[in-house]
Amino acid sequence: MKALLPLVLLLGAGAPTGAIPTAPPPPATLAEIEATAPETAWRPVAPDDLLLIDTPKGTLTIELAPGFAPEHVAAIRALVRAGAFTGGAVTRVQDNYVVQWGTKNAAKTANAPGVAATGPELPPEYERAAARVPFVPLPYPDAYAKQAGFSDGWPVATDGATTWLVHCYAMVGAGRDNPPSTGDGSELYAVIGHAPRHLDRNMAVVGRVIDGLAPFAALPRGTGALGFYATEAEKLPITKATLASDIPVMHLRPHYQVMRTDSPTFAALIAARANRREPFFLRPANGVDVCNVKIPARRVP
Amino acid sequence: MKALLPLVLLLGAGAPTGAIPTAPPPPATLAEIEATAPETAWRPVAPDDLLLIDTPKGTLTIELAPGFAPEHVAAIRALVRAGAFTGGAVTRVQDNYVVQWGTKNAAKTANAPGVAATGPELPPEYERAAARVPFVPLPYPDAYAKQAGFSDGWPVATDGATTWLVHCYAMVGAGRDNPPSTGDGSELYAVIGHAPRHLDRNMAVVGRVIDGLAPFAALPRGTGALGFYATEAEKLPITKATLASDIPVMHLRPHYQVMRTDSPTFAALIAARANRREPFFLRPANGVDVCNVKIPARRVP
Numbered sequence: 315m316k317a318l319l320p321l322v323l324l325l326g327a328g329a330p331t332g333a334i335p336t337a338p339p340p341p342a343t344l345a346e347i348e349a350t351a352p353e354t355a356w357r358p359v360a361p362d363d364l365l366l367i368d369t370p371k372g373t374l375t376i377e378l379a380p381g382f383a384p385e386h387v388a389a390i391r392a393l394v395r396a397g398a399f400t401g402g403a404v405t406r407v408q409d410n411y412v413v414q415w416g417t418k419n420a421a422k423t424a425n426a427p428g429v430a431a432t433g434p435e436l437p438p439e440y441e442r443a444a445a446r447v448p449f450v451p452l453p454y455p456d457a458y459a460k461q462a463g464f465s466d467g468w469p470v471a472t473d474g475a476t477t478w479l480v481h482c483y484a485m486v487g488a489g490r491d492n493p494p495s496t497g498d499g500s501e502l503y504a505v506i507g508h509a510p511r512h513l514d515r516n517m518a519v520v521g522r523v524i525d526g527l528a529p530f531a532a533l534p535r536g537t538g539a540l541g542f543y544a545t546e547a548e549k550l551p552i553t554k555a556t557l558a559s560d561i562p563v564m565h566l567r568p569h570y571q572v573m574r575t576d577s578p579t580f581a582a583l584i585a586a587r588a589n590r591r592e593p594f595f596l597r598p599a600n601g602v603d604v605c606n607v608k609i610p611a612r613r614v615p
Numbered sequence: 616m617k618a619l620l621p622l623v624l625l626l627g628a629g630a631p632t633g634a635i636p637t638a639p640p641p642p643a644t645l646a647e648i649e650a651t652a653p654e655t656a657w658r659p660v661a662p663d664d665l666l667l668i669d670t671p672k673g674t675l676t677i678e679l680a681p682g683f684a685p686e687h688v689a690a691i692r693a694l695v696r697a698g699a700f701t702g703g704a705v706t707r708v709q710d711n712y713v714v715q716w717g718t719k720n721a722a723k724t725a726n727a728p729g730v731a732a733t734g735p736e737l738p739p740e741y742e743r744a745a746a747r748v749p750f751v752p753l754p755y756p757d758a759y760a761k762q763a764g765f766s767d768g769w770p771v772a773t774d775g776a777t778t779w780l781v782h783c784y785a786m787v788g789a790g791r792d793n794p795p796s797t798g799d800g801s802e803l804y805a806v807i808g809h810a811p812r813h814l815d816r817n818m819a820v821v822g823r824v825i826d827g828l829a830p831f832a833a834l835p836r837g838t839g840a841l842g843f844y845a846t847e848a849e850k851l852p853i854t855k856a857t858l859a860s861d862i863p864v865m866h867l868r869p870h871y872q873v874m875r876t877d878s879p880t881f882a883a884l885i886a887a888r889a890n891r892r893e894p895f896f897l898r899p900a901n902g903v904d905v906c907n908v909k910i911p912a913r914r915v916p
Contacts, residue, residue: 407833409828409829409832409833410784410785410807410829410832438897440897440898452758454758454759455756455757455758456756456758456902457753457755457756457757457758457763457902457903457904457905457907458755458900458901458902458903458904459902462758482809483711483808483809484711492894492895494897506711507784507808507809508783508784508808508809508810508906508907509809509904509907510907511900511902511903511904511907512888512891512896512900512903512907514900515897515898515900516895516896516897516898527710528710528711528836529835529836531710531711531832531836532708532710532833532834532835532836533833534830534833535829535830535832535833587813590813593793594793594817595813595817596739596795596816596817597741597816597817599759599812599813599815599816600759601757601758601759601760601812602758602759602812602813603758603759603810603812603904604758605809606758606809606810606811606812606813
């Protein structure tokens with residue numbers, strides 16, 4: 315009968331603190347799991363990794379991934395701090411693929427093939443030695459890699475030798491032209507369609523939109539090649555880009571948390587995703603792909 | 616050196632006709648394959664299966680799937696012919712999930728849980744006996760099923776005993792409340808996010824948007840529960856719904872083709888999706904999931 319105990323008793327605020335159970339609790343509904351996740355199931359987003367892109371349509375809130383693409387993240391932080399994104403724009407929206415934005419300079423030359431990046435040349439930070447990356451496997455097959463899974467709040471895949479961030483919905487990468495050296499962080503994209511996993515290990519994934527993507531996914535699709543906007547008037551201006559760590563007034567800084575993917579709560583969430591228990595479902599799938607797990611993130615006071 | 620021959624020589628208009636090669640040609644780029652596909656690689660969309668949903672934002676062009684959900688498709692055709700969708704509306708857009716629309720009656724009661732469907736009760740046409748369904752396997756693992764693949768121009772999965780249409784981007788299903796009997800075809804949805812495969816075998820998939828989805832995927836997301844529009848004013852009206860077979864003037868009927876998934880061309884396309892050859896790609900994935908293959912469809916004169 316233990317499997318039928320309401321999850322709130324196991325994971326709720328009233329549960330004993332400090333003691334993280336070693337075995338995952340029984341599957342429950344997603345809503346139950348998220349609502350009752352203990353504080354220990356969340357990790358903070360570091361203020362220096364929290365990037366805010368302001369536009370008239372809202373703010374894209376991004377967690378940067380310095381653990382996977384340290385030089386790209388450093389370059390992006392430098393561009394943000396130099397004010398390069400202010401006056402930039404969203405230049406491209408391709409249906410079932412990506413929304414893309416760039417700095418002032420990048421937005422000017424967007425869709426002008428052959429224009430070289432002006433920033434410093436960055437290494438192809440497309441994958442990391444697997445031994446250096448914490449890894450929680452997803453116990454279902456992956457069409458692209460030996461093993462998919464999660465690492466410190468990120469969706470990843472591995473072939474045993476290296477591990478890489480995967481292109482799920484909302485993941486953010488650094489745009490580039492054909493030569494890998496052209497991705498300098500001045501053009502970024504977020505996935506707004508079915509996971510384009512063919513891009514994995516071909517581009518530097520630099521973060522994830524953890525809040526505010528929906529209005530950008532709803533932007534008009536560009537009519538130019540690859541979904542670039544054909545006219546300047548169509549571009550959505552970037553009014554400001556800020557790292558949370560640069561907001562001097564502490565109480566004005568936004569704070570976010572991402573669910574710890576090495577937590578028992580997340581193990582329960584995977585189980586619930588793979589076998590949905592809501593009354594709507596007649597037939598649980600007994601499987602889920604890495605991009606359909608949707609790692610929870612939340613704004614906290 | 617054979618693998619380096621341009622595909623245009625193998626599949627182009629100048630190639631000998633009638634003789635379909637039995638082995639797939641060597642991988643090429645997607646653009647090469649689609650541009651040079653012979654006529655034998657395409658099948659027509661039957662006029663009675665071609666559903667046009669007109670709105671002020673454009674037309675959703677849908678191929679219905681009577682081979683998988685015959686009674687649902689019959690019910691949808693009857694609703695269309697009775698004019699039930701005229702005066703209906705798009706009632707729901709949930710980010711990374713679905714756009715949903717319904718008949719006049721359904722649009723009125725949308726997001727009113729507990730309102731029963733008024734149409735005839737339909738059987739749960741969620742899967743079919745595998746023995747009755749032609750099946751071309753996708754040679755890569757699937758996270759949800761024993762085997763994913765394709766059937767007559769549709770993405771499917773199978774457990775050996777039954778085969779079912781899968782919820783890829785652009786697939787169309789019949790909305791329902793918790794009781795399966797409430798899906799009567801008066802509310803339909805199209806997937807506009809990462810494939811929600813957990814819905815497979817839980818809902819009747821009735822077709823696929825083969826043209827015109829982008830403007831609908833770009834509609835503002837609803838602010839009500841589950842992405843329903845909170846006000847009547849937000850709903851996008853349906854001005855007309857038509858089956859191509861009911862367009863009496865023959866030259867005004869649109870004609871579409873879908874790539875035959877049992878063709879050598881499609882085998883080449885799968886290979887090209889799994890191992891992209893465009894100069895942009897440094898590292899082919901050697902894998903692809905069923906929803907990232909994207910079965911080509913095109914309008915023809």
